[in-house]
Amino acid sequence: MRVALFLTCVNDTLYPDTxxxxxxxLTRLGVEVDFPMAxxxxxxxxxxxxxxxxxxxxxxxxxxVFGEYEAIVTPSGSCGAMVRELYxxxxxxxxxEGRGSTLATALAAxxxxxxxxxxxxxxxxxxxxxxAYYPHRVTYHPTCHGLRGxxxxxxxxxxxxxxxxxxxxxxxxxxxCCGFGGTFALKNSDVSAAMGADKVRNAESTGAEVLCAADxxxxxxxxxxxxxxxxGMRPVHIAEILASTEEEPAL
Amino acid sequence: xxxxxxxxxxxxxxxxxxxxxxxxRGNLRHATHTIRAKREKAVAEVSDxxxxxxxxxxxxxxxxxxxxxxxxQLEESVTAAGxxxxxxxxxxxxxxxxxxxxxATGESEVVKVKSMATQEIGLNEALEAEGIRAYExxxxxxxxxxxxxxxxxxxxxxxxxxxxxxxxxxxxxMGEWGRPAPEGLTDTPxxxxxxxxxxxxxxxxxxxxxxSGANFMVAETGTLVVVESEGNGRMCLTLPxxxxxxxxxxxxxxxxxxxxVFLQTLPRSSTAERMNPYTSMWTGTADExxxxxxxxxxxxxxxxxTLADEVxxxxxxxxxxxxxxxxCPVYERAGGHAYGSVYPGPIGAILSPQLRGTASExxxxxxxxxxxxxxxxxxxxxxxxxxxxxxxxxERVVAGGQVTRNGNKVLLKPAKGHAAERxxxxxxxxxxxxxxxxxxxxxxxxxxxxxxxxxxxxxGRAWSGSRDLPPVPSEPFRDWWQRTHGGKDGAK
Ligand code: SF4
Numbered sequence: 001m002r003v004a005l006f007l008t009c010v011n012d013t014l015y016p017d018t019x020x021x022x023x024x025x026l027t028r029l030g031v032e033v034d035f036p037m038a039x040x041x042x043x044x045x046x047x048x049x050x051x052x053x054x055x056x057x058x059x060x061x062x063x064x065v066f067g068e069y070e071a072i073v074t075p076s077g078s079c080g081a082m083v084r085e086l087y088x089x090x091x092x093x094x095x096x097e098g099r100g101s102t103l104a105t106a107l108a109a110x111x112x113x114x115x116x117x118x119x120x121x122x123x124x125x126x127x128x129x130x131x132a133y134y135p136h137r138v139t140y141h142p143t144c145h146g147l148r149g150x151x152x153x154x155x156x157x158x159x160x161x162x163x164x165x166x167x168x169x170x171x172x173x174x175x176x177c178c179g180f181g182g183t184f185a186l187k188n189s190d191v192s193a194a195m196g197a198d199k200v201r202n203a204e205s206t207g208a209e210v211l212c213a214a215d216x217x218x219x220x221x222x223x224x225x226x227x228x229x230x231x232g233m234r235p236v237h238i239a240e241i242l243a244s245t246e247e248e249p250a251l
Numbered sequence: 252x253x254x255x256x257x258x259x260x261x262x263x264x265x266x267x268x269x270x271x272x273x274x275x276r277g278n279l280r281h282a283t284h285t286i287r288a289k290r291e292k293a294v295a296e297v298s299d300x301x302x303x304x305x306x307x308x309x310x311x312x313x314x315x316x317x318x319x320x321x322x323x324q325l326e327e328s329v330t331a332a333g334x335x336x337x338x339x340x341x342x343x344x345x346x347x348x349x350x351x352x353x354x355a356t357g358e359s360e361v362v363k364v365k366s367m368a369t370q371e372i373g374l375n376e377a378l379e380a381e382g383i384r385a386y387e388x389x390x391x392x393x394x395x396x397x398x399x400x401x402x403x404x405x406x407x408x409x410x411x412x413x414x415x416x417x418x419x420x421x422x423x424x425m426g427e428w429g430r431p432a433p434e435g436l437t438d439t440p441x442x443x444x445x446x447x448x449x450x451x452x453x454x455x456x457x458x459x460x461x462x463s464g465a466n467f468m469v470a471e472t473g474t475l476v477v478v479e480s481e482g483n484g485r486m487c488l489t490l491p492x493x494x495x496x497x498x499x500x501x502x503x504x505x506x507x508x509x510x511x512v513f514l515q516t517l518p519r520s521s522t523a524e525r526m527n528p529y530t531s532m533w534t535g536t537a538d539e540x541x542x543x544x545x546x547x548x549x550x551x552x553x554x555x556x557t558l559a560d561e562v563x564x565x566x567x568x569x570x571x572x573x574x575x576x577x578x579c580p581v582y583e584r585a586g587g588h589a590y591g592s593v594y595p596g597p598i599g600a601i602l603s604p605q606l607r608g609t610a611s612e613x614x615x616x617x618x619x620x621x622x623x624x625x626x627x628x629x630x631x632x633x634x635x636x637x638x639x640x641x642x643x644x645x646e647r648v649v650a651g652g653q654v655t656r657n658g659n660k661v662l663l664k665p666a667k668g669h670a671a672e673r674x675x676x677x678x679x680x681x682x683x684x685x686x687x688x689x690x691x692x693x694x695x696x697x698x699x700x701x702x703x704x705x706x707x708x709x710x711g712r713a714w715s716g717s718r719d720l721p722p723v724p725s726e727p728f729r730d731w732w733q734r735t736h737g738g739k740d741g742a743k
Contacts, residue, residue, distance in 0.1 A: 007728055009683065013693050014721050016728035023732075035732045040683035048623060050645030051676045058683050089639075096561075144624035177580045181622025188263050188620060189713035190270045194584045195622070196718065224718030 002032040004069035006062075006114070008079045008216075009041040015216045021243035021250070022075050022117060028243075029125060038065045044082040047090070049183045056094065056103065059087055063106040071124065072114045075239045077146025077215045080116035085149050087111055116146065117239060118155040118214055128158045133246040135165030138236075139208035141199070141222065143215040144177050156214055156238055163241060169206045173198070180221035196225040204231050214238045259591035261616035266585035275411050275586055282410045283577045289523035290574060290630070297519065306512045308634040311568035314503055315558060321470040321503050322549070328473030332535020334545040345550045346377035349462065349495055352546055353383050356493050358459045364477065364484035365389035366464025367571060368497050368550055370402065370593040371606075374462070385462065386428070386454050388483045390447050397424040403587025403595060405573035406521050411586055414438040425450055451483060461491035461542065465498045466570070467513060468547075471506045474534040475547070478517060478527040485531045494533075494542035500549050501567040513570060516632035520572035553606035559655035562643040566601045568633040575627035575637060581620055590617065597627035601640040608656065609648050615666045618644035649673060693727040 003026070007019045019035075026033050043058030062083070066072045074080050088111060091104030121127055140160060146152045160168050179185065179195025199222055203211045211226075213219050216237055223235035236250075244250035259265060269275055294300050314321055326336045337352075339345035349369075353361055361378070363369065363385050375385045375396075387396040394409040395402050398420045402408030409417070418438040425432045430450045436442055463484070467476040475496055477484050488494060504510065518527040536545050558564050576582050576596030587595035591613040592603040600621060604614040618641050627637045647654065649672070651663040665673070682688045726734075 009689070012728045013696070014724065016724050016726060016731055019728035020731065035729070035736065037729060037733070038686050040686055040689055041679075043680075043683075046676055046680060048642055048645075049672070049676065050618075050642065050647075050649040051673070051680075052642075052646050053650065054676050054680045058680060061684055144622070144626075148625035148629055175626075177622050177624035177626070179580065179622060181624065184619065184622040185718075186713045188266065188581070189716065190263065190267050191581050191584045191620075192622070193717035194270050194276075195580050220721055221718060224720060227719045228717060 001030075001070065002034060003071040003073050003120075004066050005033050005035045006039060006042075006066060006072050006074040006079070007035065008074060008076045010220070011075065011216050014220070015237065018075050018216055018237045018239050021237070021239040022073070025130060025239060025243040026073070028245075029121075029127065029130060031125070034069070036065045036069075042079045042082045044079055044086075045182050047082065047086060052090065052093070056090060059090055059107055060103060063110045066110050066113075067106070069113065071120065072110065073117055073120045074114065075117040075214065075237065076217070077116050077143045077150055077152065078217060080114060080119075081145040081149030083114040084111055116150055116152060116214065118152055118159055119150065121159060121242075122155040129162035130159065130242050132163040132242045132244055133165050133249060134163050134241045134244045135249075136210050137167045137169060137208045138210045138212050138241070139169045139171040139203055139206045140174070140238075141171055141178065141203070141211055141213045141218065142174055143213050143218045146214050147175055152214070159242060160212065160238070163244075164246075166241070169208050171206060171211075172202045178218050178222050180218050182217070185221060192221075193225070196221055197229065200225045200229055200231060200233075203233060208233065210234050210236045210241075212236050212238050212241055259611070259613040261612045262585070262589055262591070262620040263616065265589035265591065265613070266581075266620075269586040269589055270584050272586075274413070276584060278411050278413050279583055279586055282407065283583050286523060287577045290520060290577065293519040293523040293525065296525070297515065300516075303512055303516050304632055304634055307516055307570070307632055308568060310504060310509050310512060311570075311633055312565075314505055315501065315564060315567055318500065318503070318558065321505055322500060324470040325468055325473060325503055328469075328471065329535060329545075329547055330473075332473045333537075334473065334535040334547055337546060337548045339548055339550045339552070341552050342372035342550075345372045345497060345548055345552070346374055348548050349374060349497060350378055350381045350383065352493070352495055353378065353460055354381065356460055356544075359383050360454075360458060361385050361460040361462050362388050362454055362458040362487050362491065363392075364461070364463045364479070364487040365392045365408075366462070366497060367405065367593055368464050368499050369462065371499075372497070372550065372552060374497065386458075388451050388454065388487055389479070390444070390481055390483065393447060393451070394420060397421070397428060401588055402593060404576060405571050405594070405596070405598075407573075411588075414440070414443065417443060421446055429453055451486075455483075455486045455490050458487075458491050460493045460495065461487040463488055463494065463496045465496055465502055466517070467510060468498060468503045469505075469507050469510065470503055472534055474507070474532050476510065477529075477531045478514070479529050479531075480522060480524075480527055482529050485529050488531050488533060489541045491542055493544040493546070495546045495548060497548045497550060500551055500554050517570055517572050520570075520574040520630070520632040553608075555658065556655040557602075557605040560605065563601070563605050563640050565635050566598065566605060566640060568635055569598050569602065570633060571598075572632055574630040574632065578626040578630050579621075580624065580626070581622065585620070590620070597621065597637045598635070601635075601637055601644060604644050604647075608654075609644070609663070609666060615648050618642075618648060690727070690729060694730070696723050697725055697727060697730075 043055030046055035087107040091107040178199040179192040185192040219235040391409040404410040421432040465475040582596040590599040
């Protein structure tokens with residue numbers, strides 16, 4: 001099987017390790033991975049901040065770049081939710097505003113082929129034990145867009161539970177937002193920081209060394225709060241845990 | 252909406268203080284988390300919750316689509332039952348109608364059962380200006396009124412106060428408004444309730460005029476419905492000679508049968524009860540039983556304009572259960588006052604900027620008072636997609652567009668103060684549409700990474716004031732890919 005990796009602009013620029021982990025993991029599972037170099041950004045920040053018309057060319061670019069692939073895999077719950085939940089909405093709005101249905105048609109083509117990483121592993125490849133080894137105490141934060149937007153359910157947990165050596169501990173208030181929310185973190189920084197601090201305190205109370213999530217944007221916010229509060233905990237993307245093996249263990 | 256909220260600062264500024272107030276945050280956190288857990292249990296008991304939610308959504312959507320017809324039907328049934336219907340296009344008109352009705356009775360005091368519509372239009376203040384004193388009789392409303400505060404929650408307006416604070420308020424203020432608090436009052440719930448009961452009884456027995464809101468109005472029969480927990484509302488509705496009900500036009504349901512859905516979803520969503528203790532219903536007047544004069548004041552106050560907006564109109568489905576407030580992480584930290592309206596929390600963030608427009612600082616900032624986490628949508632018993640409306644209203648703020656104001660279509664200009672952001676969004680769009688430029692930017696960032704500060708100047712300080720920035724990696728992913736897989740996938 002040949003899939004396109006949609007890494008997202010944040011991962012590409014700030015978290016290349018996540019991308020390398022996804023490539024390593026999928027290759028290990030026998031999947032052929034392509035990284036279309038023309039990819040950029042799904043337009044989520046634009047769309048959610050109110051710049052819908054600015055997001056449209058980015059969505060169209062996405063469908064141009066990825067349209068030909070059998071499947072598109074992304075290690076980001078929120079960018080995945082952007083494609084799956086909001087692209088159909090964008091297409092419908094463009095049509096309702098009398099701008100024809102070409103955008104709607106183009107976007108509709110990529111929507112059903114786009115998978116968040118854990119969805120792809122569990123639903124398409126049908127694996128929960130990916131042969132990973134990660135001897136650490138880990139707590140899992142289900143990010144809002146993964147949880148409520150995509151409905152990832154217990155897929156990430158099932159994957160983590162199958163990791164050798166990993167001790168999974170329950171995060172109190174797990175389904176509460178960490179306070180990132182894209183531009184929300186800037187526009188309402190006081191509230192955002194308070195939410196982040198509560199999330200980190202809850203994480204600390206578990207005694208875990210690592211907080212894991214399936215979205216680097218949330219991890220950036222949580223991780224930035226962790227170092228500021230000097231917790232000694234580390235934020236780690238789930239892809240890096242799943243890519244880690246006994247031969248080549250991740251830190 | 253109410254004049255009391257004019258000139259509020261924008262949401263972030265209003266929230267700034269609240270976030271730093273540990274008592275307030277503690278009170279809010281405790282109250283919302285308690286009710287949140289209870290609600291979850293009460294909802295889980297109902298096996299067909301999803302269907303009830305869908306039915307509620309449909310009934311409300313159908314009603315809103317044919318609102319004109321149902322309102323006329325309601326007027327006919329209320330009139331036939333001996334009541335009088337008044338129409339008010341805005342707050343001023345509604346206040347004038349109510350003040351005139353009270354004055355016609357010759358009274359200068361009224362008792363009120365909690366009604367958000369009268370808070371929305373600032374009725375108490377308007378009556379006071381006419382020399383009429385309005386007494387709130389809902390326990391939490393009473394507390395808020397006694398300390399000249401503002402409500403901060405739909406259902407529990409005094410949610411931001413704890414027992415000790417309430418005792419002090421009673422001791423200090425009750426005497427000013429009527430019967431003083433008993434000697435040696437403590438902060439046990441039973442004693443506080445008893446003090447309120449004695450204080451309120453006196454007012455109920457004296458009052459000749461009552462003013463109420465309504466949770467529902469049934470078009471078919473002309474029946475109004477109030478659901479409550481304390482029974483104080485029922486006293487207001489039955490003891491006075493004249494009853495004036497002030498209700499938003501969206502509170503209508505077509506038929507008696509429709510109540511079946513909402514009388515299940517409302518109490519479970521709001522107080523986590525299977526059924527609310529008091530459900531009072533009244534239809535016009537009846538000989539020698541209850542009020543002999545009944546007036547229904549129907550207020551528009553921006554609702555018809557809201558109805559004209561295809562995405563935003565779903566906010567009018569709201570049955571004011573307050574479930575969205577109790578799960579909202581932003582409300583939990585910022586408190587209800589920061590929203591600058593009687594409608595706080597997620598529903599307030601989408602309702603106020605529609606009812607009042609987005610011209611003021613507070614109204615333009617409300618659509619951003621959310622991290623779009625979606626918890627509000629998940630709990631809403633009438634499935635209002637609050638995040639969808641928030642994003643829609645953000646677009647209105649930054650890009651302008653066509654809206655309906657007082658029945659006329661007007662073209663809104665983009666709000667001020669977004670020029671820099673708009674430029675940044677456009678630049679980012681350009682870079683993202685030109686992968687080469689994006690790559691150039693990434694490389695530059697990588698090469699200069701040692702010079703990057705961990706805190707930011709300018710608007711970025713909002714971020715780095717409380718969080719550390721991640722270090723810029725030495726090589727963006729796409730360069731790594733090019734280096735290691737370059738031959739396999741030609742750059743497009
Ligand atoms: S928006 Fe929904 S959850 Fe919020 S108060 Fe209204 S009905 Fe309740």
